[in-house]
Amino acid sequence: MSAVVLAGASGAPGVTTTALGLTLAWPGDCLLVDADRSAPQTLLAGYLQGQAATAGLEAVLQAHRERTPLAEALDGAIRPIPGPPGDAGRRGFLPGFSHLGAVDLFDQAWQPLLAEFAAQDRDVVIDAGRTGHRGLPEALLRDAGLVALVCRTSLIGLAGARLHLAALLDHGPLDRVGLILVGPGRPYPAAEVAEQFGVPVLAEIAWDxxxxxxxxxxxxxxxxxxxxxxxxxxxxxxxxxxxxxxxxEEVRVAP
Structure with missing residues (x-):
């Protein structure tokens, strides 16, 4: 199944909140992956009510380096995530980095991990945090189904997004990169933003x-x-x- 990567540029556009909200609303089974390289542990402390950090991506990295099946590492690392009242979907959460030393080492594991995700029967939403000055890992950009830069529609939010969007377009698939706008019309509407940036607005999130x-x-x-x-x-x-x-996109690239 497909992986959707969400990243942010400057400020606090709401990448993690958007990734969580999309996971809870996804029409089908969905896995949320915390791939924020600053390791803020936001979901564990917030939505999951202070749950302790456990091996997530680092368990996947260890399995990759030891050449053991990634599927087994994922089964042991993924935890269920509760949905809103009345939700019956199967939601999962793969915790992120608990040691900063593992962040750069993980670049080698993205390609096999995304291949494993593609073989599973649920979609994946990846919270990649801020792009940073080095951008996102190339394998993450190359093999994802969609890559979305999350930004607000203020002049400050859009000014910061332009530079980071260019970096995503340099390394990611041109036809699979776009924007997710938080608070469209505050003050710039989605159509104007899409025209100015030359990429589609993939989704709009209400200002609430x-x-x-x-x-x-x-x-x-x-x-x-x-x-x-x-x-x-x-x-x-x-x-x-x-x-x-x-x-x-899956239909387009299918053999």
Whole structure:
């Protein structure tokens, strides 16, 4: 199945919140991967209510270096992630780095890991954090189904995004790179942003700080009204749109 990579440029555009929201709203089984190289442990501390860090990507790296099956390492590392009230989907979470020394070493493991993801029966949303001055790992960009730069529509957010988007286009697939806009129309609309940047707007996420805070704080804070809020509805629309885009890409590249 396909992998969707989310990354951010400058500021705090909401990459992790967007990745989590898309995973919870995904139309089918979905795995969320914390690949943020700054290792902030945001999901463990927030949405998962302070759960302790366990071997995630580092277990995959060890399996790769020892030439043992990655599928077995994933089975032991993935933990279930609770959804909002009434959700019956199968959601999983693969924790990120707990030791900074493993970050650069993991570049060699991205290609086999993405190949393993492609062989599984659920889609994957990868929270890659900020692109940073070195950009994202080339294998992650090359083999992902979609690569999305998450940004706000303020002048500050878009100014920072332009430089980092160019780096993604240099190393990623030109026809699979686009933008996810948080707060479209604040002040620039999606159509104007797409025209100025020359890439498609893959999805739009509503500006709803209160609901975003509830999601960030943890699933226990999300009441039954949460799925009907503007943020949750925008996640549902975005997830459906991205899911359809990944299916079109799978058909295009199929032998």
């Amino acid at each position: 700080p209160a609901s975003a805070d509830d999601l960030h704080a943890g699933h226990a804070s999300m009441g039954r009204r949460w799925p009907r809020g503007a943020l949750a509805r925008s996640f549902a629309r975005a997830a459906t749109r991205l899911h359809a885009a990944t299916r079109r």
